[in-house]
Amino acid sequence: xxxxxxxxxxxxxxxxxxxxxxxxxxxxxxxxxxxxxxxxxxxxxxxxxxxxxxxxxxxxxxxxxxxxxxxxxxxxxxxxxxxxxxxxxxxxxxxxxxxxxxxxxxxxxxxxxxxxxxxxxxxxxxxxxxxxxxxxxxxxxxxxxxxxxxxxxxxxxxxxxxxxxxxxxxxxxxxxxxxxxxxxxxxxxxxxxxxxxxxxxxxxxxxxxxxxxxxxxxxxxxxxxxxxxxxxxxxxxxxxxxxxxxxxxxxxxxxxxxxxxxxxxxxxxxxxxxxxxxxxxxxxxxxxxxxxxxxxxxxxxxxxxxxxxxxxxxxxxxxxxxxxxxxxxxxxxxxxxxxxxxxxxxxxxxxxxxxxxxxxxxxxxxxxxxxxxxxxxxxxxxxxxxxxxxxxxxxxxx
Numbered sequence: 001x002x003x004x005x006x007x008x009x010x011x012x013x014x015x016x017x018x019x020x021x022x023x024x025x026x027x028x029x030x031x032x033x034x035x036x037x038x039x040x041x042x043x044x045x046x047x048x049x050x051x052x053x054x055x056x057x058x059x060x061x062x063x064x065x066x067x068x069x070x071x072x073x074x075x076x077x078x079x080x081x082x083x084x085x086x087x088x089x090x091x092x093x094x095x096x097x098x099x100x101x102x103x104x105x106x107x108x109x110x111x112x113x114x115x116x117x118x119x120x121x122x123x124x125x126x127x128x129x130x131x132x133x134x135x136x137x138x139x140x141x142x143x144x145x146x147x148x149x150x151x152x153x154x155x156x157x158x159x160x161x162x163x164x165x166x167x168x169x170x171x172x173x174x175x176x177x178x179x180x181x182x183x184x185x186x187x188x189x190x191x192x193x194x195x196x197x198x199x200x201x202x203x204x205x206x207x208x209x210x211x212x213x214x215x216x217x218x219x220x221x222x223x224x225x226x227x228x229x230x231x232x233x234x235x236x237x238x239x240x241x242x243x244x245x246x247x248x249x250x251x252x253x254x255x256x257x258x259x260x261x262x263x264x265x266x267x268x269x270x271x272x273x274x275x276x277x278x279x280x281x282x283x284x285x286x287x288x289x290x291x292x293x294x295x296x297x298x299x300x301x302x303x304x305x306x307x308x309x310x311x312x313x314x315x316x317x318x319x320x321x322x323x324x325x326x327x328x329x330x331x332x333x334x335x336x337x338x339x340x341x342x343x344x345x346x347x348x349x350x351x352x353x354x355x356x357x358x359x360x361x362x363x364x365x366x367x368x369x370x371x372x373x374x375x376x377x378x379x380x381x382x383x384x385x386x387x388x389x390x391x392x393x394x395x396x397x398x
Contacts, residue, residue, distance in 0.1 A: 001171050002126045004164050005065060006106040008072060009099030012157050013041060015137035017219060018237045019150035021227040026150070027085050034085070035220065037092045039345045042216055044096035045103070046338030052104045053331025054191070061105050061112070062174045068101020069165040075099075076161055080154035100334070107319060107330045136245075139238030146233065191328050195321060203376030204317035205333040207268065209340040210370035211307050211314070214275060214363050218244075218300055220345030221359035225296060229356075232293065240297040247301035251308020264313040271310030272371035278302040279364045286356050296356060303367075310370075340366075 017038065024034045056064040075095030082088040110122040144152040195201045226237045251271075259267055282299040285291075318333040319326050348362045 001168065002106045002109060002122075004167060005069065005102035005172070006126055007102070008069070008157070008161055008164050009045065009096070009103055011137050011160070012072070012076065012095055012099055013038075013137075014219075014241075015141035015153045015157060016150075017223055018138050018142035019145045019153060020223050022145055023085075023088075023150055027088075029085050035345070036089055037085075038220060039342050040089060041092045041096040042338050042342035042345060044093045045100040046335045046342060048097040048100045049104050049331040049334035049338065050192075051331065052101050053108065053334070054328050056105055056108055057325070057328060060174050061109055062172055065101050065105050065172055066165070066168055068098045068105075069161065069168050070098065072098030072101075073158060073161040073165060076154055076158040080151055080158055100338075104330050104334055107315060107334075108326050110316075112326065136242075137238075138241040142233070142236070142238035191325060192332055195325065195329055195332055198321050199376050201318050201321040201329065201333075203373050204314045205336045206373035206376070207272075207370050208311055208314040208318065208333060209336040210366045210373060211271070211275065211310055212337045213340045213344040213366035214279070214303055214370070215307055216341030217344035217348050217359065217362045217366060218303075221348040221356075221362075222296060222300075225291075225356050225359060226293065230291065230293065236293065240293050243297050243301040244304045247304035248308040251305040251310075252312065253308075254305075255309045255312045259313055264317060267313050268310050268374055269371075271306040271313075272367075272374060274306035274309075275303050275367040276364075276371055278306070279360065279367045282356070283360045283364060286360050291356060303363075 020034050020038065023037075024030070027034070052064055052068065072095055075091050075093070075098055078091030078094060079088055080091075082091055106126055110126065140156070141153045144150075144156070223237055226232045226240075255267060278299040281302075282295070285295045285299075315330075315333060315337075319329040321329060344362055344366055348359055
C-alpha cells in the first residue's frame with residue numbers, strides 16, 4: 001500500500017516532462033511559462049508537506065491519506081481537460097497537493113511501525129519499488145504524446161489515481177493512535193523552530209534537500225537540452241531516463257542491504273562523493289563541447305545511484321530526531337527537500353543556453369552543498385538523536 005500511494009505523485013511529475021516542449025508550441029507560450037507546470041508542482045508539494053504531516057499527527061494517517069488521494073484525482077482531471085495554460089497550472093498545483101500526501105505519510109507510517117534502522121530499510125525498499133513509476137513514466141509520456149497528445153498522459157494518471165484511491169479505502173490501515181491536539185499557528189511554528197534548532201535535523205534535512213535539488217535541476221533542464229539543443233523527440237528523453245531510474249533503484253537496493261551493516265554516516269559520505277564526482281565528469285564533457293544523450297544521462301545515472309543510497313538514510317535521520325513529531329518532521333524535511341528542488345529547476349530554466357553548461361553549474365552547486373551539510377549532521381549524529389533512548393548493547397544483541 002505504501003508503494004502505491006507513494007508512487008502516484010512521482011508518476012504524475014515525470015510522465016508529463018517529455019511533453020513540456022510540445023505544449024510550448026501547442027498553447028503558444030514561452031518555455032519558461034510551461035516550466036511553471038513543473039516548478040509550481042514541486043513548490044506546491046513542498047508547501048503542502050508543512051501541513052499534511054502535522055494534520056496526520058492530529059487526525060491520523062489514514063484520513064489524511066484518503067483526502068490527499070481524492071484531491072490528486074481531482075487535480076489530474078482538471079489537467080486532462082485544460083484548454084489554457086492557466087488551467088493547466090492550477091490543475092498541476094491541486095494534483096501536487098494531493099499527491100504529496102503519499103510521500104509524507106509513507107515515511108511517517110514506516111517510522112510508526114519500525115525503529116530508526118528498520119524504517120531506513122523499509123523506506124529504501126518502498127522507494128526502490130515506487131521508482132518504477134518515474135522510470136517508465138517519461139517513456140510512456142513521450143510515446144503517448146507522439147501517438148496521441150499530451151492529454152493522454154493525464155487520462156492514464158487519472159485512471160491509476162482512481163485505482164489507488166479505491167485500494168487505499170480497502171487496505172490503508174491506521175498506524176498512528178496517539179493523536180496530538182491540533183496545534184495553532186504559533187504552536188506549529190514553535191514545533192518547526194524546535195526542529196530547526198536541532199543541528200542533527202538541519203544537517204540531514206539539508207543533505208536530502210540539496211541531493212534532491214540535483215535531481216530536480218536535471219528534470220528542469222534536461223528536456224530543453226534534449227529537444228532544443230540535441231533535436232531529439234520526446235520519446236528519446238523517456239528512453240534515456242530509464243538509465244536514471246535504474247541507477248536510483250540500484251542505489252535504494254544498496255541502501256536497504258548495507259545501511260544497517262555499514263552505518264548511515266558512511267553511506268551518506270559515499271553518496272555525496274559519488275554525486276560530486278559525477279557532476280564533475282558531466283562538467284568536463286561540457287567543457288570539451290562533447291554533447292550527446294549518453295554524456296548527459298550517463299553521469300546522471302550515477303548521481304541517481306548516489307541519491308538512492310543517501311536519501312533513505314538522510315530522510316529517516318531527519319524524522320527520527322523527535323519520535324513525538326514524526327509527521328511534523330517529515331513534513332518540514334519534505335518542504336525543504338521539494339522547495340530547494342523547485343528552486344534549482346527555476347534557476348536552470350532562467351539560464352537557458354545552447355549547451356548543458358548552466359545545467360551542470362546548478363547541479364554542481366547542489367552536489368557540493370549536499371556534501372557540506374553532512375558536516376552539520378554527522379557530529380550531531382555521533383552525540384545521539386535527542387529524545388531517542390538507546391538500547392543497551394545486551395538488548396541489541398538479544
